Amino acid sequence: MTQTRADRLRRRCGFDGNPLRRRVDRVQWRVGLLLLLVFLVVAPIACAHAVRSVHTAGVRAERYEAATRHRVEATVVGVRPLESGRDVSVVWTGPEGAMRTGHYTSWKATRLGERRELWAGPHGGLGETGPRKHVRTIGDDASAGAATTAVTGLPLLTLYLLVRRRCDRCRYRRWEDEWADFDRRSRSA
Structure with missing residues (x-):
């Protein structure tokens, strides 16, 4: 049975001396x-x-992202609806102890005063996701x-x-x- 299948596949692929095959x-x-x-x-x-x-x-x-991104605990101070998602404004304390502000786009429901764990980048960029995995x-x-x-x-x-x-x-x-x-x-x- 296996020989028949293999033989049929061989003929179907053209590996035969069939004289009826045209040029x-x-x-x-x-x-x-x-x-x-x-x-x-x-x-x-x-x-x-x-x-x-x-x-x-x-x-x-x-x-690069593991070296430059760090987790921050931010407080939501403003939420503005967008066509897709929300523009969220937050404040947090930077690694040097100074207060920083920023905003990011979120698709999650967000309230004023809510605490969020965010990831801050080297140029002040914020996001909800951490460094690339x-x-x-x-x-x-x-x-x-x-x-x-x-x-x-x-x-x-x-x-x-x-x-x-x-x-x-x-x-x-x-x-x-x-x-x-x-x-x-x-x-x-």
Whole structure:
């Protein structure tokens, strides 16, 4: 049973000496095999390069944010509704003991006087999220790898589909010619 399936797959992929295969069938098969080999060579190289670049940038961002962001306990002193979320004004005591003010956009319900744990950046930027986590970097790596593979494969797939369309047209034209020839011969006999 397994031999039959493997044999069927081998024949379907064109690895047989079938004398009924036309030249156009062999051309289509060879072009498809060549494009597959190009994909198998180019995609891993492009993917590795893209993932390495994204990973390096992600780790650099992790280290930078871990070194420059710090947690602050802030008090809400103003809330202004926006089209999407709220503009929240807060005050907190900085690491040097001075009072600081700032604002950030929040999607959470917020009341005046409420205490919030926020993250302050190096240039006074505030946010509800802490420094970048390594999980996000890994997710970005996976996304970059998948996108690079798709971007590498789509042009090759498109090229194969164009070749296949051309081969199908040629195949159908030859099929019509052979039927017309058969019809002529059967009428003359």
